[in-house]
Amino acid sequence: FARCYETAGITDMDRIQITPGYGLWTAGIGFQAGAERLGAMVIPMGPGNTEKQLTMMQDMKSTVLCSTSSYALLLAEEIEKRGIKGNIHLRKGVIGSERWGDKMRSYIAEKLGIELYDIYGLTEIYGPGIGINCRYNxxxxxxxxxxxxxxxxxxxxxxxxxxxxxxxxxxxxxxxxxxxxxxxxxxxxxxxxxxxxxxxxxxxxxxxxxxTDDMVKIKGVNVFPAQIEEILKEFPELSSEYQIRISHLEGKDTMRIYVETNGTVDFQKLASDVATTVKQRIGFTPLVKVVEIGVLPRSEKKTKRVIDERYD
Ligand SMILES: [Zn+2]
CATH class of the missing domain: 2.30.38.10 (Luciferase; Domain 3)
Structure with a gap:
């Protein structure tokens, strides 16, 4: 993991705030061991308690945030809401363990004014930090x-x-x-x-x-949530958050897609445009529901975006 930090241009002068969990798995401790090897200062927070995270981030002048993408988004939104961006010294984010789209990535980078690096890793294989992107991304x-x-x-x-x-x-x-x-x-x-x-x-x-186990079958069509995400990315009026619910109604599998936008656009037209694009690209028509920004759940850990209700 020390090599990951180095690849991201992080040095022993950095102060690294670690928000993944500590415990009987490799997440938090993997980020920490790498930071110690590098010789950087560690702020070992673990997950949750946003209030304390933001206080520590300001008091300790953290320069690097390690988190999941969902939590980075939540922190970015909180920092904006409280108007404390001026007290935040972050310059880089090391983000792991969750699939995330370019849209969310650029939103977080812009809101926090930081460079973001994706890491890869598995508990079974040395834990986090077996790979990271460089600045060419x-x-x-x-x-x-x-x-x-x-x-x-x-x-x-x-x-x-x-x-x-x-x-x-x-x-x-x-x-x-x-x-x-x-x-x-x-x-x-x-x-x-x-x-x-x-x-x-x-x-x-x-x-x-x-x-490989994310794949769902809707009306005989194999669908990966990533394909839906690809399509949603093409609609600039949507936020990065979405939720997919798959259920079995009246003898048929249906997919409902919840997306967020602000009040300035025609919700109904947007919903039908998204549904049409999914039909054209993937081959079935989903039910699309447009809601106001902030309605869909944010999470301190990994946000669950696909909910399969067929077997409940
Ligand atoms: Zn490279």
Whole structure:
């Protein structure tokens, strides 16, 4: 993880506020061990208690925020609401463990005025920090002296060439005690071919597009939530938040998509435009409900955006 911080341009002069959880897993402690190795100062907050987070952030003059994307969004909105941006010294954010869209990313970067870095990692494989994007933001460099990565077809298990989307399979190279050989992560991504402009020789993984078990079947069509997110990104009037609910009504599977916008647009027209685009691209018509910004839930941990009610 120390190497991740270095790749993000974080140094021993930084003050790193860690909001992922501490406990019997690798999240908080992984961020912390890396920061200690780097020699930076750590503010080991753990999750939640936004009030205290913001106080510490101001008093300790934190320069780096480590969090999930949902929590970074919540903090950004709180900082704006309270008008305390002038007291905040953040310059970088290291964001992990959740799939997030470009829209949310640029919203948080703009609101907090910071550069954002995505990290990748799994509890089973050294914890967080086995990869991070560099400042060119063209995928996450992963440490191929620690792990060997393959991308496979999730159905057949066949290894796919670089550039093709599939399931990430990892073999650990230096892990002792519980080494893993060809461990199937269920995370979907691709290896980005070629070399990065930054000159680092570490290969790159693309954005995590979801999990092999995220796929839902609606009216016989296979759908990944990431595909819906792609479409929502094309509507600038929508916020980064959305919620997808899948239910079984009157003998049919239906998908309802809740999206947020501000009061200046025609809700009904927007809803029908989104529904039409989903129909054209993916092949079924969802029910789209437009709500005011701030209505959808924000979370201190990972925001649950897809709710399957068919089996409740
Ligand atoms: Zn690079």
């Amino acid at each position: 063209t995928g996450m460099h992963y440490w191929d002296d620690y792990i060997y990565v393959e991308i496979v077809d999730p159905v057949t298990g066949k290894v796919l060439p670089d550039g093709e989307m599939g399931e990430i399979v990892i073999t650990t190279l230096v892990k002792e005690g519980a080494p893993l050989i060809r461990y199937r992560t269920h995370d979907l991504s691709r290896i980005i071919p070629g070399e990065c402009e930054c000159g680092r020789k570490y290969p790159r993984l693309g954005t995590i597009m979801g999990r």
